[in-house]
Amino acid sequence: EYADATVQAFKDSGIRATFGYDLGAFSLGESDKIGPSEARFPDVERLRGTIPNGDEDLLRLAVCLSQILPDTIERMEREIRFAREIDVPMTWHNNKPGEIEAINRSGLLGTDILPAHSNYTTDEDLRLLGSIGGCLTSQTEAETYAGRRSMTMIKRGHNQGVDIALGTDVPNIINLGVMPQMRILYILQRFMDGIEERHEGHPFARRPGVPTFAPRDIVKFATANGGKALGIGDTVGQIAPGYQxxxxxxxxxxxxxxxxxxxxxxxxxxxxxxxxxxxxxxxxxxxxxxxxxxxxxxxxxxxxxxxxxxxxxxxxxxxxxxxxxxxxxxx
The missing domain is CATH 2.30.40.10 (Urease, subunit C, domain 1)
Incomplete structure (x- = not known):
């Protein structure tokens, strides 16, 4: 009922959207009421039958994977294989170090899996993601609001060839507009650049690599990289022949x-x-x-x-x- 109402709302709005069907119980664990993620596979398949996921379709279906924990690797593997069987992209709350490494060890890492947040990613996590041409999406206002999260992964990931995209997170406390997220990311990264400069004894002056991002980079994160992160980078995100x-x-x-x-x-x-x-x-x-x-x-x-x-x-x-x-x- 909830999924159908969400799908209908997207259709009524006329916007381009990707609806992520949540397979996991997130922090609630695998409660008896919610059941294991496999219990939701049939409903995802039902929706997939009504959402073609064509390149020019405004509405696309994705799945949100369960949390990746040492004792739930097999569940994660089943969910990824299921998503690929029905040909839908995936995302998950990348909240702990080594999760991308774990997916890679399972032989399942691909550009159709989008990590969100990624605050505590290791350098190896980011190297692996960059090596396949992957993206990560930063919910910068939410990360800053929480006040306890590392943000070094943005620069580290960028330096490893990871394409950065922007998200918003929960609507009850976060502005859902992309423009505030762009500004916060730019200012936050410039603030972090300044910390490095002071720590290293550098003067405040433009030099190669400083600042890390120019405004044009941030616009790309919000447009072309957003399209790529959602798996439709050949369709949207640029003003060019052949694009929507x-x-x-x-x-x-x-x-x-x-x-x-x-x-x-x-x-x-x-x-x-x-x-x-x-x-x-x-x-x-x-x-x-x-x-x-x-x-x-x-x-x-x-x-x-x-x-x-x-x-x-x-x-x-x-x-x-x-x-x-x-x-x-x-x-």
């Missing part, structure tokens, strides 16, 4: 465009307020700063109805809840 017309038009006439490279304006100065129009596969989904084909009032009512069902189910309302995240709690 997925376009975002920025209107900077209100206050003007920053001098120099327009990428610098997009990464450091622009925001969603400047997005005038959005085209997906040649069709306008936003034009003149208004959504096209979307009844926003209906969307708000559906969201509020879903919220009320959840509150009714748990028997509490805002004000009585404790906000918890990453094992922290606030009264």
């Amino acid at each position: 017309a997925d376009l975002v038009l920025i209107d900077g006439r209100d206050f003007g465009i920053s001098e120099g490279d327009p990428a610098g304006h997009i990464v450091l100065n622009s925001s969603a307020a400047e997005v005038d129009s959005v085209m997906v596969a040649g069709e306008f989904r936003k034009r003149d700063r208004k959504m096209v084909g979307i009844e926003t009032g209906k969307v708000v009512k559906l969201r509020e109805a879903a919220r009320d069902r959840v509150y009714a189910s748990v028997g509490t309302r805002p004000g009585e809840l404790k906000r918890t995240y990453w094992n922290w709690a606030e009264d």
Whole structure:
């Protein structure tokens, strides 16, 4: 029911999307209620029968693998083989060092598996990923928000030939727009560059390799690399012959465009307020700063109805809840 509703919502929106069906129970473990991941294989196959995953299809199906732990390697192997049997890409929460090495030892590492987060990846993890032309996706705002995660994997991965892409993570605490993620990644990496410079006694000056990324690199992470990470890099992510017309038009006439490279304006100065129009596969989904084909009032009512069902189910309302995240709690 949840999967079908999500698929329908993507179709109604008219956006290009990849729906990842979660095979794992994540931190809940393999509870009796949720059951082993194989229990969800038939429903994934059912959905696969309705989602062709063609190069030009707006909606594509993927699977989210279970956590990779030393005692669950065989489960991970079964899930990867299942995903390849039905020809869908995969992703997983890459939360611990050595997970990419473990997949490689199983002989299953491929570009159709996308690691997310990857904060604690080893140099060997990243070397293996770079050697196959793989990607990793950083949810930079979420990593920074958590406050306890290494971010060195972005530069280390980039230096190993890994293509960096951007994600957002959970919508209840993170801005789902890609533009804030671009800015946070640029500023965070520049901050980390500065730490290295001070530690090594270098003056603050441009020299080869400093800063690690230019704004144009960040734009590539959010566009071409995003397409590659989702397995559709030959279809979207670039403005070029043969690519789908997925376009975002920025209107900077209100206050003007920053001098120099327009990428610098997009990464450091622009925001969603400047997005005038959005085209997906040649069709306008936003034009003149208004959504096209979307009844926003209906969307708000559906969201509020879903919220009320959840509150009714748990028997509490805002004000009585404790906000918890990453094992922290606030009264």
